[in-house]
Amino acid sequence: MRQFLSDNAAAVHPRVWDAMRAADEADAPYDNDALSRRLDEAFGALFEREVTVLWVATGTAANCLALATLCPPHGGVVCHREAHIEVDEAGAPGFYLHGAKLILADGAGAKLTPDDVRAAIDPIRDDVHQVQPHALSVTQASEYGRSYRPEELNALGALAKSRGLGFHIDGARFANAVAFLGCPPAQAAGPCDALSFGCVKNGGMSAEAIVFLDPAAAALARYRRKRAGHLQSKGRFLAAQLLAMLDGELWLDNARAANAAAAEIADACGERLMHPVEANELFVRLTAAERDALRGKGFGFYDWGEDAARFVTAWNTREEDARTLADAIAAL
Amino acid sequence: MRQFLSDNAAAVHPRVWDAMRAADEADAPYDNDALSRRLDEAFGALFEREVTVLWVATGTAANCLALATLCPPHGGVVCHREAHIEVDEAGAPGFYLHGAKLILADGAGAKLTPDDVRAAIDPIRDDVHQVQPHALSVTQASEYGRSYRPEELNALGALAKSRGLGFHIDGARFANAVAFLGCPPAQAAGPCDALSFGCVKNGGMSAEAIVFLDPAAAALARYRRKRAGHLQSKGRFLAAQLLAMLDGELWLDNARAANAAAAEIADACGERLMHPVEANELFVRLTAAERDALRGKGFGFYDWGEDAARFVTAWNTREEDARTLADAIAAL
Amino acid sequence: MRQFLSDNAAAVHPRVWDAMRAADEADAPYDNDALSRRLDEAFGALFEREVTVLWVATGTAANCLALATLCPPHGGVVCHREAHIEVDEAGAPGFYLHGAKLILADGAGAKLTPDDVRAAIDPIRDDVHQVQPHALSVTQASEYGRSYRPEELNALGALAKSRGLGFHIDGARFANAVAFLGCPPAQAAGPCDALSFGCVKNGGMSAEAIVFLDPAAAALARYRRKRAGHLQSKGRFLAAQLLAMLDGELWLDNARAANAAAAEIADACGERLMHPVEANELFVRLTAAERDALRGKGFGFYDWGEDAARFVTAWNTREEDARTLADAIAAL
Amino acid sequence: MRQFLSDNAAAVHPRVWDAMRAADEADAPYDNDALSRRLDEAFGALFEREVTVLWVATGTAANCLALATLCPPHGGVVCHREAHIEVDEAGAPGFYLHGAKLILADGAGAKLTPDDVRAAIDPIRDDVHQVQPHALSVTQASEYGRSYRPEELNALGALAKSRGLGFHIDGARFANAVAFLGCPPAQAAGPCDALSFGCVKNGGMSAEAIVFLDPAAAALARYRRKRAGHLQSKGRFLAAQLLAMLDGELWLDNARAANAAAAEIADACGERLMHPVEANELFVRLTAAERDALRGKGFGFYDWGEDAARFVTAWNTREEDARTLADAIAAL
Numbered sequence A, B, C, D: 001m002r003q004f005l006s007d008n009a010a011a012v013h014p015r016v017w018d019a020m021r022a023a024d025e026a027d028a029p030y031d032n033d034a035l036s037r038r039l040d041e042a043f044g045a046l047f048e049r050e051v052t053v054l055w056v057a058t059g060t061a062a063n064c065l066a067l068a069t070l071c072p073p074h075g076g077v078v079c080h081r082e083a084h085i086e087v088d089e090a091g092a093p094g095f096y097l098h099g100a101k102l103i104l105a106d107g108a109g110a111k112l113t114p115d116d117v118r119a120a121i122d123p124i125r126d127d128v129h130q131v132q133p134h135a136l137s138v139t140q141a142s143e144y145g146r147s148y149r150p151e152e153l154n155a156l157g158a159l160a161k162s163r164g165l166g167f168h169i170d171g172a173r174f175a176n177a178v179a180f181l182g183c184p185p186a187q188a189a190g191p192c193d194a195l196s197f198g199c200v201k202n203g204g205m206s207a208e209a210i211v212f213l214d215p216a217a218a219a220l221a222r223y224r225r226k227r228a229g230h231l232q233s234k235g236r237f238l239a240a241q242l243l244a245m246l247d248g249e250l251w252l253d254n255a256r257a258a259n260a261a262a263a264e265i266a267d268a269c270g271e272r273l274m275h276p277v278e279a280n281e282l283f284v285r286l287t288a289a290e291r292d293a294l295r296g297k298g299f300g301f302y303d304w305g306e307d308a309a310r311f312v313t314a315w316n317t318r319e320e321d322a323r324t325l326a327d328a329i330a331a332l
Helices: A014-022 A036-047 A059-068 A092-096 A114-121 A150-163 A174-181 A185-189 A215-227 A236-272 A288-296 A319-330 B014-022 B039-047 B059-068 B092-096 B114-121 B150-163 B174-181 B185-189 B215-227 B236-272 B288-296 B319-330 C014-022 C036-047 C059-068 C092-096 C114-121 C150-163 C174-181 C185-189 C215-227 C236-272 C288-296 C319-330 D014-022 D036-047 D059-068 D092-096 D114-121 D150-163 D174-181 D185-189 D215-227 D236-272 D288-296 D319-330
Strands: A052-056 A076-080 A101-105 A133-139 A166-171 A194-197 A208-212 A281-285 A308-312 B052-056 B076-080 B101-105 B133-139 B166-171 B194-197 B208-212 B281-285 B308-312 C052-056 C076-080 C101-105 C133-139 C166-171 C194-197 C208-212 C281-285 C308-312 D052-056 D076-080 D101-105 D133-139 D166-171 D194-197 D208-212 D281-285 D308-312
Touching (some): A014 A236, A036 A052, A036 A208, A036 A236, A052 A215, A052 A236, A059 A092, A059 A208, A059 A215, A092 B215, A133 A150, A288 A319, B052 B059, B052 B215, B052 B236, B059 B133, B059 B166, B114 B133, B150 B185, B236 B319, B288 B319, C036 C052, C036 C185, C036 C236, C059 C166, C101 C114, C133 C150, C174 C194, D052 D236, D059 D194, D101 D114, D114 D150, D174 D236
Parallel strands (some): A076 A101, B076 B101, D076 D101, D133 D166
Antiparallel strands (some): D281 D308
């Protein structure tokens, strides 16, 4: 089986394994161990500014713990109608934010522009009867594999600031966006207040990082993380994964590999592509018969509605598999 | 340093590592993988009845997801005043149970008897002004390392049933209790509705099991687990840890080793012991000077109030370290 | 000033005042007084079946306490995108339902058909990643003053039943719907599980009724009402309002008066009407200049977007004022 | 029946009725009416400083909305073990504060001293595993009818400030405390951040005031009030009650009358009194036989445990009834 279902269950990178094994010896519990205490500095170097970093096991927890520092229970978080936090997190924001509302905006490619955000929030009356927006969350790369350019994030950040909105980025595939953009990570994160920095989909096992720009927000999130049962006692194994990723730019190497595989397939898709491929996901117009044909050749992928399919590459997608899929699509 | 601070940060057992490595190849995400799908059967064999099992990363999450199936937001959970869920989980039950209340009971050794429970709930007026009890939670082994006998659990279960209370066991150190009691696991769990089955403190890395007797409760908990950000996409690595533990009774071997080390130290403590040692924790009367002396010899442990210390052994506590500590205490 | 802004701040009907004054003498507190204890029977007679009735002070509380009996915290409530619970209750459902989600459906006139409901819920994958629908809530009369016919409610109820959804009706203006439909109240409530029966907008002061078909749901709501701070100690004054309304069909007389005033104005609006007038609200296409002209003549009303206005009549709208407004609109 | 069960269901004072009737004519809805807009000034004059005031229907709602501005969901509120918010509000703080914890302190007469508060919070470890205190709530007069002296409140306020705790007063019977203390209201409220100012027990019908010292907290509470379904559309009737109370010191006159009746009974109780009578509640040692005898003479009151009774006087307790009760107790 040549697997293009998702990157979320891929194997763990050998260097991540090595780092975890190296962390086996007992150290202080929770995040008092030596590895966890190195995270702020390691991510600070990456983002070229002081940050405070918390590990958690999942992207859902990362997103929600970050958002809970930006939006009170009676407030709202603006996000795309197809954002992962709205569609695929089982209402976790409602849980973590104590009933706060997701205010849904529309935008091409599951991305939002300032105009899209304004269209969602300008109609909200400034009174106590309507839920007021308190934060903005966007996904980098987006749910359709589109990457925000630095200037787009700056424009969103400026709007957020002018409206008093906290700014969060769901970076479950942040690495793929940075690899695509070729810019410094800080630019790919724009002027956000908190970033969910993905690792699991990129060769990690069970660690994501929440990168906070505001230490006070991070301090708050520490209490909330424990309260949510996400403070693991052997947290050193999560820190080890994250540090291994940053070490020698493994995170970027992995993302580049996934992106390269996606690009190779994209080249074969031509007009079939529903969205430009700017990360490691492809949304491809394919009839049911065509999908059957591909599956018959051993390719695994999800249907995307009636007339399309989604393919996702991973850090360990084999060059040969990508080329074979590209050829198979081209041959349809 | 000879470490007796806690078992919660100990190294991971080699067979757990092996099982995790063996799970590396991509499988279906979340809990759709082959290993996760084996959990019900494996734990069913252990408990000699049908059960439904969910993995989560922490004991706090296990406890809270279990309790959330037994108590509504407007209800209360009876527990010991020194229960972990009351004292050391940062208010997680308040979060997961949406403001439900912990109704605190007193009992010797952090254990509860039916009389203790009645003393806590009988004064509650049966009207809408007071929070009504809906569940009972006890810890096996208790926060003071005491183990409930099967007949004690049966009596608690009978009371719970007669009062319409769900019955939960926090088994963060369930293995140590079973190893101490020498009875079948089912008897050490009594007639509970849900059990948090600990693994992390017993040689695991990042997996605990919630064992549900009622499949409907488990189905509910599945939604809540995802909603809490605890559904890891590479869940196979959690399942692997749990299965490795059950394989060949590793969980019992590990617990027996920890208990044996504790017993050896206990023998040296005599009258200093504040509680009988029925698992792997020791609470020992020691003056500040005595504690200083022990620390001077390289032993690590926590103070317990002004005049005592807590020692915890782990699956990998070295026989030599336990003996040396025993000798040092005896020589005080 | 001839006021057509809303019915929600109108004067209290004299018979309601009389009933409140008659309730002045101390009685048992909360809902243990004689008047509160008569509610089940009085509403039971009205709806021709056994019901359990709780008073609360506001429609928001009524809606949310009802819905909280039908949908768990991890679930979703299907409602119209312009439903009051979505648009004008400050996120109260998120608060009362502990983060449950409103699943938004579209439908003409702020009404929903079974097809509309299906269009909203059929795309929801039946897995733990997406919030599953647990309840349906519709507004009778709708937010655009449209009344559901009994057969429409029956069809919705049948769908709800087949999908396992609880069925709630927000009847803030239920009286106006019944007055319009001319059918027995039970038919205007359809096969719902719980009805928020409005009184404040219809000549009451501070009382709404939640009518439960299931006594167990009502019992649950009693705890939740107290927990929400809605159990008033002098609850007899709320019961008095509700009983006064039912006495001699005052509730219907008041609604008929409001509807008649609305109908008179509607006749003058002709093509200007955006929605058929089936209760006591009118949505009328009027340019800014026309609205200025009407306001210049002393009429009070809200703008409705750029090119329309909303007029609401009340139980005490003077016949003369309605006629004058009708004439003024006709003369534009 | 001579009623001493509670003041919470007493008749409404005629001047409150008059004020409500005078408010009948339609005005702007919610709290945009002329009466609601006078509250800040009226209470500001009473407390001799700028305040922001919100009406709500119940003391439970007042307490919880106030506390929700002082304590985050992951925090704790220190209160007496017998505080109304702990014992008799059905877990409402857990609901409104999203799972925040009540940290229980002990103190004589249901009052707290700084030492009592310290005894409750000093043992709390300053780490993420334990719920940290964020606010302090005391009851004036206390649940045993004891009134805090101004200097006692100042000492509590100083402690609260030094520990970073918000300071709330549950003043369900604040009027009785002020009447007893004979000091300016501001001194009876001490340096609190928010006060629940009771009216219902003191001759009102359905209005309590939350008096905020911090306008930002009040602004937050406005959203939360609506979100909790406590923003009544005919709010003018609540404002009318509160203004009637303040007008000509009716609130103090009513409280003085209740206190005087209590004092008359207290004089007859002598050694039977469990607590000094500093408001309008009496806790009196009476055997079951004595209680039977009193009930046989037509007095209504609650048992208080096995060997005592609670008597509560109200604004309209008849002088003759108080004297008769006093005589009957003296004659036992």
